[in-house]
Amino acid sequence: MPRALWLLLWLRFTGWFRRIGLNLRTVKGLLLAVLGGGMLFLWLGSLVVSAFLPTAQGPAVDPSAVRQYGPLILLAYCVLTSAFSAGERAVSFSPGEVNFLFPGPFSRRQLLLYKIAGTFFMSLLTTLFLTFVLLRYASSLLTAAVSVLLAMLFLQLFAMAAALVASYAGAQAYNRRRRVGLVLLLGVLIFGLFQASRGLGDLDFGTIAGELSESTVVYVVLSPLRWFVESFTAEQVWPGFVVNALLSLMVNLGLVAIVLGLDAQYLEAASAASEKTYERLQRLRRGGAAAAWSAGTGKVRFSLPDLPRLGGVGPVAWRQMVSATRGLKGLFVFLLILGLTMVWPMFFTGRNAAEAGDMPHIYAAMLLGLSVFTLPMMLTFDFRGDVDRMDVLKSLPLPAWRLSVGQLLTPALMIALVQLGILGVLQAVWGGMSMYLIAAAAFALPVNFLLVAIENLMFLLFPTRMVAATPADFQLMGRYMLLFMAKFCFLGLAAGMTTLAGAVVYVLTDSHVVAGAVCWPIVLAVGAALVPLIASAFKRFDVARDTPP
Amino acid sequence: MSIRVEDYHKNYGPTVAVEGVSFVVRPGEILGLIGPNGAGKTTTLRALAGILQPTRGRLCIADHDLATSPVVAKSALAYIPDDPRLFDQLTTWEHFRFIASAYRLPAGWQADAEALLTQFELTEKRDALTSELSRGMRQKVAICCGYLHQPSAVLLDEPLTGLDPRGIRTMKNSVAQRAAAGVAVIISSHLLSLVEDLCTHILVLHHGRQVLHTSLAELRQQVAAEGRHETLEQLFFRLTETPQDVLPVETGGA
Numbered sequence: 001m002p003r004a005l006w007l008l009l010w011l012r013f014t015g016w017f018r019r020i021g022l023n024l025r026t027v028k029g030l031l032l033a034v035l036g037g038g039m040l041f042l043w044l045g046s047l048v049v050s051a052f053l054p055t056a057q058g059p060a061v062d063p064s065a066v067r068q069y070g071p072l073i074l075l076a077y078c079v080l081t082s083a084f085s086a087g088e089r090a091v092s093f094s095p096g097e098v099n100f101l102f103p104g105p106f107s108r109r110q111l112l113l114y115k116i117a118g119t120f121f122m123s124l125l126t127t128l129f130l131t132f133v134l135l136r137y138a139s140s141l142l143t144a145a146v147s148v149l150l151a152m153l154f155l156q157l158f159a160m161a162a163a164l165v166a167s168y169a170g171a172q173a174y175n176r177r178r179r180v181g182l183v184l185l186l187g188v189l190i191f192g193l194f195q196a197s198r199g200l201g202d203l204d205f206g207t208i209a210g211e212l213s214e215s216t217v218v219y220v221v222l223s224p225l226r227w228f229v230e231s232f233t234a235e236q237v238w239p240g241f242v243v244n245a246l247l248s249l250m251v252n253l254g255l256v257a258i259v260l261g262l263d264a265q266y267l268e269a270a271s272a273a274s275e276k277t278y279e280r281l282q283r284l285r286r287g288g289a290a291a292a293w294s295a296g297t298g299k300v301r302f303s304l305p306d307l308p309r310l311g312g313v314g315p316v317a318w319r320q321m322v323s324a325t326r327g328l329k330g331l332f333v334f335l336l337i338l339g340l341t342m343v344w345p346m347f348f349t350g351r352n353a354a355e356a357g358d359m360p361h362i363y364a365a366m367l368l369g370l371s372v373f374t375l376p377m378m379l380t381f382d383f384r385g386d387v388d389r390m391d392v393l394k395s396l397p398l399p400a401w402r403l404s405v406g407q408l409l410t411p412a413l414m415i416a417l418v419q420l421g422i423l424g425v426l427q428a429v430w431g432g433m434s435m436y437l438i439a440a441a442a443f444a445l446p447v448n449f450l451l452v453a454i455e456n457l458m459f460l461l462f463p464t465r466m467v468a469a470t471p472a473d474f475q476l477m478g479r480y481m482l483l484f485m486a487k488f489c490f491l492g493l494a495a496g497m498t499t500l501a502g503a504v505v506y507v508l509t510d511s512h513v514v515a516g517a518v519c520w521p522i523v524l525a526v527g528a529a530l531v532p533l534i535a536s537a538f539k540r541f542d543v544a545r546d547t548p549p
Numbered sequence: 550m551s552i553r554v555e556d557y558h559k560n561y562g563p564t565v566a567v568e569g570v571s572f573v574v575r576p577g578e579i580l581g582l583i584g585p586n587g588a589g590k591t592t593t594l595r596a597l598a599g600i601l602q603p604t605r606g607r608l609c610i611a612d613h614d615l616a617t618s619p620v621v622a623k624s625a626l627a628y629i630p631d632d633p634r635l636f637d638q639l640t641t642w643e644h645f646r647f648i649a650s651a652y653r654l655p656a657g658w659q660a661d662a663e664a665l666l667t668q669f670e671l672t673e674k675r676d677a678l679t680s681e682l683s684r685g686m687r688q689k690v691a692i693c694c695g696y697l698h699q700p701s702a703v704l705l706d707e708p709l710t711g712l713d714p715r716g717i718r719t720m721k722n723s724v725a726q727r728a729a730a731g732v733a734v735i736i737s738s739h740l741l742s743l744v745e746d747l748c749t750h751i752l753v754l755h756h757g758r759q760v761l762h763t764s765l766a767e768l769r770q771q772v773a774a775e776g777r778h779e780t781l782e783q784l785f786f787r788l789t790e791t792p793q794d795v796l797p798v799e800t801g802g803a
Contacts, residue, residue, distance in 0.1 A: 002650075003650055007646065007650045011639050012639065015640075015643070019638055022678075094636075098600070099633060099634045099635070099691075100636070100648075102598065103598035103599055103623055103626060103628040104651050105620050105621075105624040105652060106620065107619065267599070267600055268601050268602050271595075
């Protein structure tokens, strides 16, 4: 690899440290970084302590279980990487790399070596974290660190090799083959699940995984992956760890040889993929996870009718609703994943309310809790998604409080609809959810308005992008920490006041409906009380100073 | 020959982006690449920069074929895209350090880099992170990076975007200076006044096809001979609205 590419790696590495240092120059930045760094330190510390404490009695987890499931997990990752590589048949390059390296005096192989070297250094950082996370499953720190590094490299190199093989095979054929392959794979999966679901009462996951691992085809496919897991769980350095680690290294070198040997014409695909990824990242930074998956291009198929003006609240909310409905793809993907996690355990549970027992209630509580914490962060169709349009918002001829209400309505409404949808599905599957549905219909909007209001207040006070600008962005971690604390405080306050008032009224009247009717305006009042604070924070937001980098 | 394109075709699946474009830019010549949006200008420049693979045809930089000797060909080339993306974590000077190393510049390149910083008024931004620079400043950094290794062929895609009036003047002067020193330059731009001021030749693309390639001097002579008193802007609209009118002036750019 040319010296220039080593220099570039070094400059980027030092630039990363410099960026972290620059973020610490303001009091706010320092405070957030200390909070985020402290949280990370405590988390890592707890992992280290929990990993080292049981080592006197041997590994905390049965190594045979790790040996059984580990290769399957690696295989699943490889299959998913190949099948769902987001249509990007390319090795990943940043826009800067495309601009400077592709027209630069470098061969394609040199650029691949540069990517492999960069991958190795990034893997070192990931290994540092993952080693502590996975230490309790390994026999020692040495086997964990080396094996995790080798496995991380394997996953990266496999993805790179798969992308280059795809480029080599040719875009058209590959896409068609991949689609056909995917359809076949899905068909086999559904058939397998259907077959398996007949006798699930007799078989546990371990038995299924065990039988799968012992079939000849799977055994052969899993053999190279097994070496990574064997070195991870090896109890003796020699021969167990050394031999398996060397075999794993050989697998990685084999992948490097494939990558360099193919020397496919990847530059064009990589350039297009880089552009696509860059645009998605920009959308993510501007508008959160849902916006990242929203259609950035394409034909507009529908629009929403105008809302009543309501002193300016209507048009502001309408604009966000239009953006949100055009970004429904992201929400759909999230709900699909959520739905699949819901459907799978249902096979193990009774199909009616009597057989299911408390399960529906546990599910309802779990899913609603999940929606309360994840959806407000995903659906950023409010001030957070307008981080690069604050100047436009400030120029609107509207009082700040009306603008704030208009901005908060869309995500609150969408989250409420999702929650009602979840309860509707549970009602359709198990029944017995009617009380939850009535309560959710009444309380979902004010509660979600409160949640979204807290998120927006924190954003306006501590403006940060939705994703980290650099790896290990302690400020972002600090902001999330602060956000969770504030959310708990406000929610605790609202829940405490509401519960107290509801309990008193219920004791006096013995009526759920009257107690609910008293609680409802209290929740709404807490949410409404935040609007002047948000309006004030919006007025104080200085576009030149506060817009995050 | 500094830049030679022979029968260049580029397809994206069934879509034809560029169809049978051929031209030569000799040392000292400045070719203005003009055409409506989607005409294939950026596709042509990106192929010449080695980023896009031609579907058919031969592209050469400094007599080196991009398909067979890409590294040597690219060593002689500078490509400045319309929206230059830099390395966010690097400073302006660190970009220069990388370029100096990548193109194996001899010792003393720092003096040239300092001169470019002065010429493009970037001296104060020498140690600034490029992510903190304005759009115009980033454009200037990209231009300086392109010029630093003294290429024999320069490809500029919309080079004036984001530049202030002084930056525009500096940019124009720098292109003229390099052409005078024997560099072959291609400028893709929608600014016809820029093309008229600066270019020696023009190439008009429309729907991926080459509808006119000639020297500006010849074009002026021909227009005058036909008694048409046409500006470049009027000619551009005539060509791109009724391209069949072009046939009498398609000279091959000699």
